[in-house]
Amino acid sequence: MIKKISVLLISIAVLLAIMIEGYTVFFDKKDETAPTNGQSQVVNQSSASGKNNGGSSSSSSSSSNSTSRLKNGTYTGAATGTEYGDVQVKMEVTNNKISKVTVLKHPEGGKSDYINEQALPVYTKEALAKQSAKINQVSGATETYKGFTGSLQDAITQAEK
Amino acid sequence: MKTNIKSVVIESMTIPFTISIAGHDDQLVKQLLQQLIQPVQAGLEVVNKRYSTYLEGSLVNDFRNGDDDLLKRDAEFKQVYDACLKAKAITNGYFDPFDDNDLYDPLGYVKGWAIKRLFQTELLPLMKHPEIDGVCFNGGGDLQFAGTGDFKWTIGIEDPKATNQLVASYQLQNGGMATSGYSKRGEHIRVNGAPDLLQVTTYSSSLTKSDIWATAGLAAGEAEFRRLIQANKLTGCFVNQNHQLSYFSGGMITNVE
Numbered sequence: 001m002i003k004k005i006s007v008l009l010i011s012i013a014v015l016l017a018i019m020i021e022g023y024t025v026f027f028d029k030k031d032e033t034a035p036t037n038g039q040s041q042v043v044n045q046s047s048a049s050g051k052n053n054g055g056s057s058s059s060s061s062s063s064s065n066s067t068s069r070l071k072n073g074t075y076t077g078a079a080t081g082t083e084y085g086d087v088q089v090k091m092e093v094t095n096n097k098i099s100k101v102t103v104l105k106h107p108e109g110g111k112s113d114y115i116n117e118q119a120l121p122v123y124t125k126e127a128l129a130k131q132s133a134k135i136n137q138v139s140g141a142t143e144t145y146k147g148f149t150g151s152l153q154d155a156i157t158q159a160e161k
Numbered sequence: 162m163k164t165n166i167k168s169v170v171i172e173s174m175t176i177p178f179t180i181s182i183a184g185h186d187d188q189l190v191k192q193l194l195q196q197l198i199q200p201v202q203a204g205l206e207v208v209n210k211r212y213s214t215y216l217e218g219s220l221v222n223d224f225r226n227g228d229d230d231l232l233k234r235d236a237e238f239k240q241v242y243d244a245c246l247k248a249k250a251i252t253n254g255y256f257d258p259f260d261d262n263d264l265y266d267p268l269g270y271v272k273g274w275a276i277k278r279l280f281q282t283e284l285l286p287l288m289k290h291p292e293i294d295g296v297c298f299n300g301g302g303d304l305q306f307a308g309t310g311d312f313k314w315t316i317g318i319e320d321p322k323a324t325n326q327l328v329a330s331y332q333l334q335n336g337g338m339a340t341s342g343y344s345k346r347g348e349h350i351r352v353n354g355a356p357d358l359l360q361v362t363t364y365s366s367s368l369t370k371s372d373i374w375a376t377a378g379l380a381a382g383e384a385e386f387r388r389l390i391q392a393n394k395l396t397g398c399f400v401n402q403n404h405q406l407s408y409f410s411g412g413m414i415t416n417v418e
Contacts (some may be wrong), residue, residue: 029373049244070357084235097226118329118410119333119336119364119396119397119410120410121318121329121330121331121408121410122329122330122331123328123329123330123398123406123408123417128327128329128330131241131315131330131332132327132330135315135316135317135327135330136166136181136183136297136314136315136316137179137181137297137299137304137306137314137315137316137317137321138299138302138316138317138318138319139302139303139304139316139317139318139338139339139340140301140302140318140319140324140340140342140360141302141319141321141340141341141342141343141344141360142320154170154177
């Protein structure tokens with residue numbers, strides 16, 4: 001729910017940013033994105049000619065703010081800090097409208113440790129037995145590869161091959 | 162469409178690293194998993210070469226031999242060093258990146274850091290595929306994971322006395338979880354408090370944070386760790402020497418009868 005709201009807010013913010021400053025803002029700030037993550041950089045930008053259905057906007061200069069139409073393409077915003085971590089957004093524009101907004105960077109770290117859910121374990125024999133069939137990860141202190149063969153995680157991994 | 166999980170195991174630094182992808186397109190999941198093996202393995206090797214205390218000529222060994230200049234030459238090395246010092250400070254010294262001879266040994270930090278970083282650069286970008294419901298990178302029981310929609314990871318907490326059994330399990334969507342016990346490799350846990358905890362598990366948004374608190378908790382002992390849990394609003398669970406489980410959420414501790 002919180003995620004949905006934040007996605008909505010972010011998409012509104014993105015839309016406003018475009019209308020006010022023009023789409024170039026995304027490219028100007030591109031350098032601020034994490035350099036290690038090449039795949040989440042701008043993926044694709046459609047060529048300026050030909051694809052726009054409204055002829056008037058196809059040749060407008062980027063500094064013009066006379067039009068609020070969006071250019072078709074995929075835009076990746078700079079990572080922006082929030083109180084609970086960095087958020088980065090990818091936006092797709094088709095037919096001059098935002099067709100999809102994806103959050104690339106999840107909330108992570110930050111001052112208040114924001115966790116999406118309450119983390120309470122199950123521990124009674126009955127509840128554990130009930131959940132044991134669903135276990136898909138194991139957190140534990142035995143970690144050598146030798147000790148791994150025949151371990152619970154190994155068994156799960158074998159089953160998931 | 163049904164969500165299936167597929168996993169692959171990579172061995173590095175004698176530790177098994179498990180990459181898991183959950184998705185509702187088996188073909189795509191398999192393909193993405195195969196594509197991850199090489200970059201993840203390579204990423205782990207780079208970390209090992211730079212930070213291992215076992216390898217001759219690693220940056221850490223050069224530093225241990227007196228090459229202090231490394232902190233000026235290598236930005237990442239300095240970043241890790243600073244993070245280790247910060248971890249020591251916030252845990253009241255219970256997480257200690259220096260060994261018994263007072264030489265720098267960041268292994269207890271580096272493993273979790275490497276998992277988290279490779280998770281962010283290699284696994285997390287896969288979440289952009291609408292067919293993918295979750296990704297998880299688990300290195301010897303320390304894991305960073307993400308999910309979307311209704312999908313949650315079901316994580317079993319190993320029993321320190323019988324490692325093929327569980328003491329608890331969690332269902333979580335995003336975050337990092339680490340477990341420390343005395344069988345953990347590469348962690349020089351100097352018990353400063355009472356040696357009365359068998360195992361500590363902590364959960365937060367970040368594996369590096371969880372990792373240092375799990376290590377610190379074990380070193381602090383039960384009474385001191387209880388104070389640290391409350392003061393730092395920690396989340397997780399521990400097993401004491403009497404094999405009793407306690408769990409804590411946002412600093413509130415519950416003792417299981």
